[in-house]
Each structure stands twice: as structure tokens, then as C-alpha cells.
Amino acid sequence: MTTFLLIIIYLAFISLGLPDSLLGAAWPVMQSDLGARLDTAGFLFMTIAGGTIISSLVSGKVLKRFGTGKVAFVSVLMTACALLGFHFAPSVGWLVVCAIPLGLGAGAVDAGLNDYVAVHYKAHHMSWLHCFWGVGATLGPIIMAQFISDQNSWRNGYFAISGIQFALVIILFLTLPLWNRVEKNRNNDKNKAPEDSYDQDAKNVQPLQIKGVKLALATFLFYCGVEATVGLWGSSFLVNVKELPxxxxxxxxxxxxxxxxxxxxxTGFITFKISNLALIRTGQIIALVGAAFLFLPLPSIFSLVGFILIGLGLAPIFPCMLHETPTRFGKKHSQTIMGYQMAVAYTGTTFMPPLLGFIASQSTIGIFPICIVIFVAVMLLSSEKLNSLLKKKYLI
Structure with a gap:
């Protein structure tokens, strides 16, 4: 039963990744078709991200009230309807309207499924879960490109992706009894099992008041700041500073x-032998080394090595930090804290790359490697301070 449910969760994460990269892939055609300005895509992106941040912040209460299965079903239904709305949208105004449920649906299901896997499954499943998100994010532009090249129709590309989402909606609806059964078993186990030390301490404490939560949020903020900034501005740095084609x-x-x-x-295989904390620390150090390759005045080929090292270093950090959430802060508040973490993560993704872009426009894109080094260093320091704080609590 749990294995079948895990397959459903993997499929849900593929569908979660599918829309994330669609707008950028389709915008050159969408812009001319709708007669929109170039920067309209940025506004649409921020509208989607804003909805995601809001739904992530409230996801803890929503998940406790309705359960992961129902929230996943409604959230994917919202994204499917929103993508279908993109297909029919006659103007940019309607795209903005459809962007709101697209963001709201993504945030709730993201936080809910991350918490569900963190509580119910081993660390390797969390790494593979986010690998499946990458599969979806990769397939989205491929599907869109196929429709644009064959039919010159971005609308049919959105229609096809919405169809995939609606198929998942049907699967989630049919498996709702399975989710309910697992949730019921989970609640029974929680009632029988003794509370862990964090849950005992956290009975009358708000999630943000738990020691270490704010440091964890800072780590997520700078992790996503690094991930999104490298993806958005890496090519500009290589062209304008390293003078590559x-x-x-x-x-x-x-x-x-x-x-x-x-x-x-x-990483999914390595977690069988190495702890989450060791993988997080190792990944951050590798990412810092990769950032140093971009910063130092080395031949251009070292920039390629730097990008690969940053990618490999970042790989285990996000899923391992998510999987550590119930262990670090207790299962009682894990859903709420997971929602906060996802909201802060999306905040980093949304605002830190444009901030670097604004600074670069006033100076030079040459500040890119300096900012990446600083972001990774702050992420590492926040994470190590959190580990030190939690170690003291365990010793006490």
C-alpha cells in the first residue's frame, strides 16, 4: 500500500515540475501572439510565485484540517484548471487571473507532499522525489517545443500539459480512500507512540519560536537564492565576462x-550509507568550491567545472534539509514548518535573482561570482550554526 502511494507521489512531483518551466519556454511565441511587453513574463512569474508563497504559508493549517490526500487532489485540480485557462486566455489580463490558482495550487501540494515523504519514508525517497521534479521540469519545455515547432501553437502546448494534470487529478481522486486509510493509521500510531522530546517541548510553542527554525529558514532562503541566481544569470556572466558564444x-x-x-x-543511493547532515555539509562545501572556480581569475574551462560542481553540490542540500525537518523540530509542527520552509524557499527564488540583476544593471554582471560565493557562504554558516544549536539541545 505504501509503495503504491509512493508511486502516486512521484507522479505528482513530475506534474509539479511540468508547469514550472513552461512560461519561459513559450514566452517568445506568447509575447508576439498576445502583443505583450517582454517584461510581462516577469510579472506573470512573480504572480505565480506570490500565490505559491501564500499557499505554502497557510499549508500547515490546511493540511491538518483536510489531510494530504484531499489537499493534493484539490491543488492539482487547481493547477490543471489554471493551465487550461492559459490555453483559452484571450489576453494578458486573463493570464494573470489564471496565474493565481496556478501558484496557489503548486505551493500547497509541494509543502504537503514534502512533509508526507519526510515523515513516512526514508531519506533516499526524498532525493529521488526531487529528482522526479527535475524530470517534470525538463519534460515541460520539450512538450511545449514540440507543439511550437509542429503547429506554432503555445496554446496547444498548455492544453497538453493540462491534460496530463487532469489525468493525475483522476488518479488522486480514485486513490483518496488509500490516503485516508494511511492518514488514519498514522494518527493511530501517533496516539499509541510516546511523543518525542521536541513534540513535548513544542506543545505550547509556536513553530517560529522553536529553537533553530529561523536558522533553517535562512538556509532555505540562500539555498534557493543560489540555485535560481546561477540558473538565471550564469549564461549572461559567461557571455559578457568570459566572452563565450x-x-x-x-x-x-x-x-x-x-x-x-x-x-x-x-544522492538517493548515498543516503543508505551517509547521514543527511553529512550530505548537506558536503554539498555546501562542494558548491562553495564550485563558486570559487567562478570567482577566481582562471581560464574559461574552469567556469564549466564550477557550474558542474555547484550543481552537484546543491543536489543533496534541499531534499536532505526537507527530510530532516520532523527530526529537527518534531512531527507535531513539521507540516507548518515545512510550509514556512517552502514559502521562504520560493521567496529566495523569486526575489534574490532580480536583486542581483538590478545591482548588475547599475554596475556589471561581473559581480555574479562574488554574490554566489557570498550566498553559499551564508547558507553554510546558517546551516552549521543550526547544527551546533541542535547538538547542544540533544546534549542537554
């Missing part, structure tokens, strides 16, 4: 994403 620069950045996806697949 645009096509080659794009290829080198794709190796960065490949490093994340392949790294997470490999």
Missing part, C-alpha cells in the same frame, strides 16, 4: 542543471 554559454548552464538532477539521483 551564447549557444555555448547556454550549454554550459545546462550542465549545471544536469548536475543537480543527476546528483539527486545518486
Amino acid at each position: 551564447a549557444a555555448l554559454a547556454a550549454q554550459w548552464v545546462s550542465f549545471y542543471y544536469g548536475g543537480i538532477t543527476v546528483g539527486r539521483f545518486i
Whole structure:
């Protein structure tokens, strides 16, 4: 039963990744078709991200009230309807309207499924879960490109992706009794089992008041700041500073994403032998070394090595930090804290890359490697301070 449910969760994460990269892939055609300005895509992206942040923040209460299965069903239904709305949207205004449920649906299901896997499954499943998100994020542009090249129709691309989402909606609806059964068993086990020390301490404490939560949130903020900033501005850095051709620069950045996806697949096997904490620390150090390769005045080929190292280093950090949430802060508040973590993560993704872009526009894109080094260093320091704080609590 749990294995079948895990397959459903993997499928849900593929569907979660599918829409994430669609807008960027389709926008060149969408812009001319709708007569929109170039920067409208950024506004749409921020609208989606805003909805995701809001739903992540309230996901803890919603999940406790309705359960993971129902929330996943309604959330995927919202994203499917929103994508279908993109297909029919006659103007940019309607795209903005559809972007709201697209973001709201993504945030709730993301936080819910991450918490569910963190509580019920081993660490390797969390790494593979986020590897499947990468599969979805990779397939989205491929599907869209197929429709654009064959039919010159971004609308049919959105229609096809919405169809995949609706298929998952049907699967989630049919498996609702299974989710309810597992949730019921979980509640029975919680009633029988003694509370862990964190749950005992946290009875009358708000999630943000638990020691270490704010440090964890800072780690998530700078992790996603690094991940999104490298993806958005890496190619511009290579073209304008390293003087590489645009096509080659794009290829080198794709190796960065490949490093994340392949790294997470490999991490799933490594978790059988190495703890989450060791993987997080090792990944942060590798990412810092990769950032140093970008910062130092080395031949251009070292920039490729830097991008690959940053990708490989980032690979285990996000899933391992998520999986540690109930262990670090107790199962009582794990759903709420998971929602906060996802909200802060999306905040980093949404605002830190544009911030670097604004600073670079006032100076030079040459500040890119300096910012990446600083972001990774702050992430590492926040994580190590959190580990030190939790170690003292365990010793006490």
C-alpha cells in the first residue's frame, strides 16, 4: 500500500515540475501572439510565485484540517484548471487571473507532499522525489517545443500539459480512500507512540519560536537564492565576462542543471550509507568550491567545472534539509514548518535573482561570482550554526 502511494507521489512531483518551466519556454511565441511587453513574463512569474508563497504559508493549517490526500487532489485540480485557462486566455489580463490558482495550487501540494515523504519514508525517497521534479521540469519545455515547432501553437502546448494534470487529478481522486486509510493509521500510531522530546517541548510553542527554525529558514532562503541566481544569470556572466558564444554559454548552464538532477539521483543511493547532515555539509562545501572556480581569475574551462560542481553540490542540500525537518523540530509542527520552509524557499527564488540583476544593471554582471560565493557562504554558516544549536539541545 505504501509503495503504491509512493508511486502516486512521484507522479505528482513530475506534474509539479511540468508547469514550472513552461512560461519561459513559450514566452517568445506568447509575447508576439498576445502583443505583450517582454517584461510581462516577469510579472506573470512573480504572480505565480506570490500565490505559491501564500499557499505554502497557510499549508500547515490546511493540511491538518483536510489531510494530504484531499489537499493534493484539490491543488492539482487547481493547477490543471489554471493551465487550461492559459490555453483559452484571450489576453494578458486573463493570464494573470489564471496565474493565481496556478501558484496557489503548486505551493500547497509541494509543502504537503514534502512533509508526507519526510515523515513516512526514508531519506533516499526524498532525493529521488526531487529528482522526479527535475524530470517534470525538463519534460515541460520539450512538450511545449514540440507543439511550437509542429503547429506554432503555445496554446496547444498548455492544453497538453493540462491534460496530463487532469489525468493525475483522476488518479488522486480514485486513490483518496488509500490516503485516508494511511492518514488514519498514522494518527493511530501517533496516539499509541510516546511523543518525542521536541513534540513535548513544542506543545505550547509556536513553530517560529522553536529553537533553530529561523536558522533553517535562512538556509532555505540562500539555498534557493543560489540555485535560481546561477540558473538565471550564469549564461549572461559567461557571455559578457568570459566572452563565450551564447549557444555555448547556454550549454554550459545546462550542465549545471544536469548536475543537480543527476546528483539527486545518486544522492538517493548515498543516503543508505551517509547521514543527511553529512550530505548537506558536503554539498555546501562542494558548491562553495564550485563558486570559487567562478570567482577566481582562471581560464574559461574552469567556469564549466564550477557550474558542474555547484550543481552537484546543491543536489543533496534541499531534499536532505526537507527530510530532516520532523527530526529537527518534531512531527507535531513539521507540516507548518515545512510550509514556512517552502514559502521562504520560493521567496529566495523569486526575489534574490532580480536583486542581483538590478545591482548588475547599475554596475556589471561581473559581480555574479562574488554574490554566489557570498550566498553559499551564508547558507553554510546558517546551516552549521543550526547544527551546533541542535547538538547542544540533544546534549542537554
